[in-house]
Amino acid sequence: xxxxxxxxxxxxxxxxxxxxxxxxxxxAPAPPPAPLLNAIRQHKVEVIALLRQRLPxxxxxxxxxxxxxxRAAIIEHDAGIPREWAEAFARMDCCQRPAQISDxxxxxxxxxxxxxxxxxxxxxxxxxxxxxxxxxxxYAAPERRYDAMGVLLLLHDCEIIGVxxxxxxxxxxxxxxxVFYRTRLTRPQERIMIWELAxxxxxxxxxx
Numbered sequence: 449x450x451x452x453x454x455x456x457x458x459x460x461x462x463x464x465x466x467x468x469x470x471x472x473x474x475x476a477p478a479p480p481p482a483p484l485l486n487a488i489r490q491h492k493v494e495v496i497a498l499l500r501q502r503l504p505x506x507x508x509x510x511x512x513x514x515x516x517x518x519r520a521a522i523i524e525h526d527a528g529i530p531r532e533w534a535e536a537f538a539r540m541d542c543c544q545r546p547a548q549i550s551d552x553x554x555x556x557x558x559x560x561x562x563x564x565x566x567x568x569x570x571x572x573x574x575x576x577x578x579x580x581x582x583x584x585x586x587y588a589a590p591e592r593r594y595d596a597m598g599v600l601l602l603l604h605d606c607e608i609i610g611v612x613x614x615x616x617x618x619x620x621x622x623x624x625x626x627v628f629y630r631t632r633l634t635r636p637q638e639r640i641m642i643w644e645l646a647x648x649x650x651x652x653x654x655x656x
Contacts, residue, residue, distance in 0.1 A: 449487045451494035457484055467499040516542050529569055536579045537565050539643040546645035548590050553601075557642065560603040571611040581630060584639045596639040599628055 449457065458465055461484060463476040472492060474480065488495060516538050524534035540561045545554040564572070564582070572582065582600055586593030590601065599616055606626065610617035618626040 449491070451491055451498040454484070454487050454491060454495055455498065457487075465495065465499060467496045470496070472496060523565070527565060527569065529573060532579055533569065533573060536583055536641070537561065539641070540583065543643040543646045546590070546642070548588075548645050549642075550591070553591055556604060557600060560600060563603075563607075564600065568608050568611060572616075575611050575613045577611075577616075577630070580639060580641065583641050583643075585642050585645065586638055587640045587645070588638075590642070590645060593638075596635075598642075600642070602626075602628055 455465070458480070461476070461480055462478070463474055463480050463484070465488075466473045466475075472488065472495060474488075516535075519541055520531070520535045520538035523529070523537050524531055527534065527537075540558070545551065549557070580598065582598045584596060584598035585601055586596035590597070603618070606618040606620045608616060609619045609625075614630050616628045618628065620626065
């Protein structure tokens with residue numbers, strides 16, 4: 449095995465490796481497999497070099513996760529909403545524009561995310577709506593596939609004027625009413641969360 453294969457095998461075995469000077473420190477819930485330990489001893493120098501090379505990526509990932517956790521905790525406390533909803537708003541706050549969504553649409557989404565939290569989220573939660581029904585979208589065509597689109601993507605130059613258990617009523621700037629009905633998705637596997645669009649378009653290394 450080379451160094452990258454060793455890290456991958458260690459991760460699969462639940463082994464965490466950390467470089468400390470010229471030494472390797474291992475943490476594991478159970479004794480690591482003997483072939484893995486032999487490979488680590490044989491390629492110790494290469495493994496340490498690869499760990500140090502990957503360190504900036506993992507430090508950045510840790511920083512992003514800590515920022516997300518802080519925002520979710522603040523939203524949960526200040527807005528008085530369940531953790532699941534607080535995490536949804538925090539993810540929207542932290543994520544960058546997905547490549548599948550235009551600049552104009554993204555600005556609109558960010559604007560209405562704030563309005564939902566400030567004005568309507570308690571009614572939405574009380575009426576039993578789910579996170580995916582607000583923040584969901586089609587994985588390949590988020591701005592075109594209405595059959596997988598959550599309420600957030602429908603909010604263009606309008607405001608929410610009514611929330612019921614089976615519908616959300618919108619009013620446009622011209623005074624026309626539009627109604628979003630809760631419907632059972634025919635292909636629920638094609639719906640993902642808006643922030644997952646951003647994740648799907650970005651390359652990731654596997655943590656170890």
